[in-house]
Amino acid sequence: MPEMYTYAVARLHASENNMLSNQDLERLLSSNNVHEALAILAEKGYDTMSTENADAVLEIERKKLWNLISELVDDISVFDIFLYENDFHNLKAAVKSVVTKDYCGSIFVSSGTVSAETVLKAVKEREFGELPEFLRETAEKAVKALLETGDGGLCDVIIDKAYLEMLLECGKKSDIDLIKNYAETTVALANIKIAARGSRTGKSAEFFRRSLAGCKTLDVESLGGCAAKGFEELLEYLKGTDYLEAASVLAKSYTAFEKWCDDRIMREAKKEKNNQFTIAPIFAHILAKESEFKMVGLVLTAKQNKLSEDAIRERLRELYV
Amino acid sequence: MEIMNGLGMAFALLGAAISALLAGIGSAVGVGMAGEAAAGVVTEDPQKFGKVLILQLLPGTQGIYGLLIAFITLSQIGVLGGGGDAISLAEGILYFVACLPMGFVGLWSAKRQARAAVSGIALVAKRPDQMGKAIIFAAMVETYAILALLISILSIVGIPALGL
Numbered sequence: 134m135p136e137m138y139t140y141a142v143a144r145l146h147a148s149e150n151n152m153l154s155n156q157d158l159e160r161l162l163s164s165n166n167v168h169e170a171l172a173i174l175a176e177k178g179y180d181t182m183s184t185e186n187a188d189a190v191l192e193i194e195r196k197k198l199w200n201l202i203s204e205l206v207d208d209i210s211v212f213d214i215f216l217y218e219n220d221f222h223n224l225k226a227a228v229k230s231v232v233t234k235d236y237c238g239s240i241f242v243s244s245g246t247v248s249a250e251t252v253l254k255a256v257k258e259r260e261f262g263e264l265p266e267f268l269r270e271t272a273e274k275a276v277k278a279l280l281e282t283g284d285g286g287l288c289d290v291i292i293d294k295a296y297l298e299m300l301l302e303c304g305k306k307s308d309i310d311l312i313k314n315y316a317e318t319t320v321a322l323a324n325i326k327i328a329a330r331g332s333r334t335g336k337s338a339e340f341f342r343r344s345l346a347g348c349k350t351l352d353v354e355s356l357g358g359c360a361a362k363g364f365e366e367l368l369e370y371l372k373g374t375d376y377l378e379a380a381s382v383l384a385k386s387y388t389a390f391e392k393w394c395d396d397r398i399m400r401e402a403k404k405e406k407n408n409q410f411t412i413a414p415i416f417a418h419i420l421a422k423e424s425e426f427k428m429v430g431l432v433l434t435a436k437q438n439k440l441s442e443d444a445i446r447e448r449l450r451e452l453y454v
Numbered sequence: 455m456e457i458m459n460g461l462g463m464a465f466a467l468l469g470a471a472i473s474a475l476l477a478g479i480g481s482a483v484g485v486g487m488a489g490e491a492a493a494g495v496v497t498e499d500p501q502k503f504g505k506v507l508i509l510q511l512l513p514g515t516q517g518i519y520g521l522l523i524a525f526i527t528l529s530q531i532g533v534l535g536g537g538g539d540a541i542s543l544a545e546g547i548l549y550f551v552a553c554l555p556m557g558f559v560g561l562w563s564a565k566r567q568a569r570a571a572v573s574g575i576a577l578v579a580k581r582p583d584q585m586g587k588a589i590i591f592a593a594m595v596e597t598y599a600i601l602a603l604l605i606s607i608l609s610i611v612g613i614p615a616l617g618l
């Protein structure tokens with residue numbers, strides 16, 4: 134019953150008044166230091182009283198977002214698609230920590246569908262059955278690959294590909310168009326990123342075959358084949374796909390391409406803004422908040438490291454409001 | 455003949471009931487839906503209560519129109535106020551048919567108006583200065599409920615003059 138989200142969507146729409154606008158981002162950007170930036174964020178409802186550490190501020194805001202979503206939606210597993218990235222990241226961290234015996238807690242992230250401690254324990258004790266089904270096989274393969282070859286890159290490839298395939302699976306299972314499009318676009322753009330980086334560093338066709346996840350809007354065999362031949366070949370291939378614009382942006386710079394990827398996903402999310410009766414605007418709101426957190430993190434880090442405004446500006450993404 | 459007159463009365467009452475029932479259901483669903491959206495906005499910004507309340511109430515009018523038609527029908531057939539003559543089967547069926555526009559249009563227009571009201575509430579949540587426009591968008595749907603109300607009233611009031 135679509136009307137069941139009426140309250141939730143209306144509440145989120147009202148809360149969007151406190152989201153950062155492009156104007157706020159400009160103010161943030163022109164602030165003289167981190168303290169000034171945090172003061173601006175405090176005006177927009179960020180909890181900056183308890184800490185001045187950028188990561189901690191964002192962690193608090195992420196918790197606030199997910200608490201709100203849990204309050205509004207009975208079954209939040211529909212939004213797990215956002216958390217799988219953290220699960221696979223933790224798996225990568227756990228496999229490398231265990232194999233290299235170098236345990237560093239700070240490389241794990243807290244918000245996943247399964248706790249970082251569970252992932253680490255399962256990998257350490259080789260008790261992969263303790264992991265959720267979608268991580269088991271990948272964990273086993275990644276540990277084996279890293280132990281046998283000592284190649285951290287190969288381990289990353291196995292885990293990253295499994296994550297992309299998981300996203301596609303979520304998209305296929307969902308009956309919400311925005312989730313389907315998000316999964317497909319994210320995977321296709323990730324494939325293009327892998328192909329672009331790989332072709333610049335001269336990776337082989339075999340590398341692309343192992344790394345690229347098959348999706349509907351790209352023929353990954355052709356993508357990998359062209360990327361193996363060279364960057365120009367890759368751009369030519371992209372011109373004949375739905376990602377024609379990607380070719381021209383990619384030709385400019387990789388930074389511009391990453392921005393274009395995020396903006397494309399945000400534009401898809403914005404289309405659902407005025408749809409009051411489905412879960413899609415809630416999904417769009419989470420995407421929007423995550424993008425906002427990314428921008429805030431970027432600006433705060435830049436301010437801490439005294440980077441120039443121009444260096445930050447070219448990385449700024451399109452915002453939701 | 456008595457049975458036929460009884461059937462006439464039954465049809466007329468059924469018409470009155472359908473008018474009040476369908477339009478009332480539409481309004482209850484509509485006001486409920488708009489109320490959920492209004493509550494969502496007020497949770498974040500309690501100062502907008504007055505603004506969203508007006509939008510929430512808009513789909514409620516159909517229920518009142520349905521009730522009005524039911525009252526007029528009951529009054530015409532003598533159930534309210536008393537003293538009415540027995541009505542024929544033909545008259546009863548005519549009363550029944552006369553009540554249908556308000557019943558059905560009331561049901562659907564209240565639901566559709568609620569959707570417009572919910573969207574209006576979302577508009578007010580973001581841009582409170584646009585409240586007038588939000589009300590106009592939702593109020594446009596009211597036109598068709600009023601047209602149905604007029605047709606039902608004119609038909610019900612005109613039936614006795616037919617002399618059936």
